[in-house]
Amino acid sequence: MMTITIILLMACITFSSRYLMLHPKLPIVIKGKMVTFLSFSAPAVLTAIWAPIIFLEKESSLTSLSNPYFIAGILAIGVAYRTKSVYATLLISGVTFYLLTQFITP
Amino acid sequence: MINKKNRKYLLKGIIDMLPFNLAVLPWGILCGSLAIQRGMSELEAILMPLLVFAGAVQLVSIELIAGNASIASILITTFIISSRHFLYGLSLRNKVQNLNSKQRYLIGFLLTDELFALSSSKKAFQHHQRFIYGLAAGGSFYFFWLVWNVLGVYAGSVLPNLTNLGLDFAIAVTFIALVIPSIKSMATLTAVVVSALLSVLMTLYELPFVLVGASLCAMLAGFIVCRKSNRIVEGRGK
Numbered sequence: 001m002m003t004i005t006i007i008l009l010m011a012c013i014t015f016s017s018r019y020l021m022l023h024p025k026l027p028i029v030i031k032g033k034m035v036t037f038l039s040f041s042a043p044a045v046l047t048a049i050w051a052p053i054i055f056l057e058k059e060s061s062l063t064s065l066s067n068p069y070f071i072a073g074i075l076a077i078g079v080a081y082r083t084k085s086v087y088a089t090l091l092i093s094g095v096t097f098y099l100l101t102q103f104i105t106p
Numbered sequence: 107m108i109n110k111k112n113r114k115y116l117l118k119g120i121i122d123m124l125p126f127n128l129a130v131l132p133w134g135i136l137c138g139s140l141a142i143q144r145g146m147s148e149l150e151a152i153l154m155p156l157l158v159f160a161g162a163v164q165l166v167s168i169e170l171i172a173g174n175a176s177i178a179s180i181l182i183t184t185f186i187i188s189s190r191h192f193l194y195g196l197s198l199r200n201k202v203q204n205l206n207s208k209q210r211y212l213i214g215f216l217l218t219d220e221l222f223a224l225s226s227s228k229k230a231f232q233h234h235q236r237f238i239y240g241l242a243a244g245g246s247f248y249f250f251w252l253v254w255n256v257l258g259v260y261a262g263s264v265l266p267n268l269t270n271l272g273l274d275f276a277i278a279v280t281f282i283a284l285v286i287p288s289i290k291s292m293a294t295l296t297a298v299v300v301s302a303l304l305s306v307l308m309t310l311y312e313l314p315f316v317l318v319g320a321s322l323c324a325m326l327a328g329f330i331v332c333r334k335s336n337r338i339v340e341g342r343g344k
Contacts, residue, residue, distance in 0.1 A: 011157035019214030021195025040328035053301035080286035
């Protein structure tokens with residue numbers, strides 16, 4: 001019963017963190033400079049998620065040049081820049097990543 | 107009720123979310139099986155994805171609950187990991203004001219990293235079809251997350267650990283594929299570079315609030331560059 005109570009409280013926190021800022025009655029008006037500032041949120045947050053996966057090895061040291069995550073990640077940046085296609089980027093870098101993990105690194 | 111046009115957006119939402127739906131399979135299974143291994147009942151283990159619906163929070167809290175951590179420390183940890191969502195809500199605040207309250211609650215509940223990643227279009231949630239798109243994307247992610255967790259709960263002991271398959275690479279690449287084409291100005295490029303540098307350094311030095319800290323600094327950097335370049339353009343105009 002205790003665990004279920006904790007789970008319910010945790011659910012309240014995750015839901016309110018997601019919903020709170022969407023609530024219309026909250027006295028926050030986003031305009032002007034705030035709109036510009038927030039327009040960088042998607043590239044900023046998403047990069048803060050992908051960069052450590054690509055540039056770190058096991059979260060404890062900078063990547064080595066032979067790390068498949070790093071090589072295929074850099075390739076993905078190039079392909080995304082050229083093609084602007086999610087699926088082309090996923091396919092090309094995914095296959096590269098798979099081959100690297102299978103054949104090159106032990 | 108669902109006409110042809112709505113169905114198109116419904117399908118597009120599900121298809122766009124598909125890479126994420128499949129990529130989180132190992133973590134869903136891990137969450138489910140870890141909960142059982144750490145002594146949770148099946149009901150508790152399933153309530154986690156059903157109500158909490160947050161991978162990192164689930165993994166950390168399962169260990170904390172099993173280690174008899176205090177309720178306060180569990181809830182504070184949950185809050186820290188969830189704090190990035192405030193940023194998502196703020197960014198989408200203006201976009202969801204046309205929705206009715208039921209629709210807004212739904213989008214709020216489904217607002218994961220993955221749904222936020224698919225919501226950066228200026229038109230996101232702006233009209234009914236865009237709402238259908240978001241609902242389909244977010245809803246399908248919820249569905250798959252639940253299925254993977256349940257799979258972990260009931261078959262975790264016989265399934266191999268798949269988290270070393272490298273599927274986190276698929277998540278990283280999908281984010282890369284969404285972010286890189288959106289870089290159309292010096293300001294956005296600055297935000298991306300600052301975010302990459304700070305998130306890597308902060309993770310390396312095990313600092314707290316990596317996501318929120320790195321993101322806010324990056325957004326500020328982008329904002330400053332944007333203001334400066336606007337001023338230069340204005341100056342040339344004179």
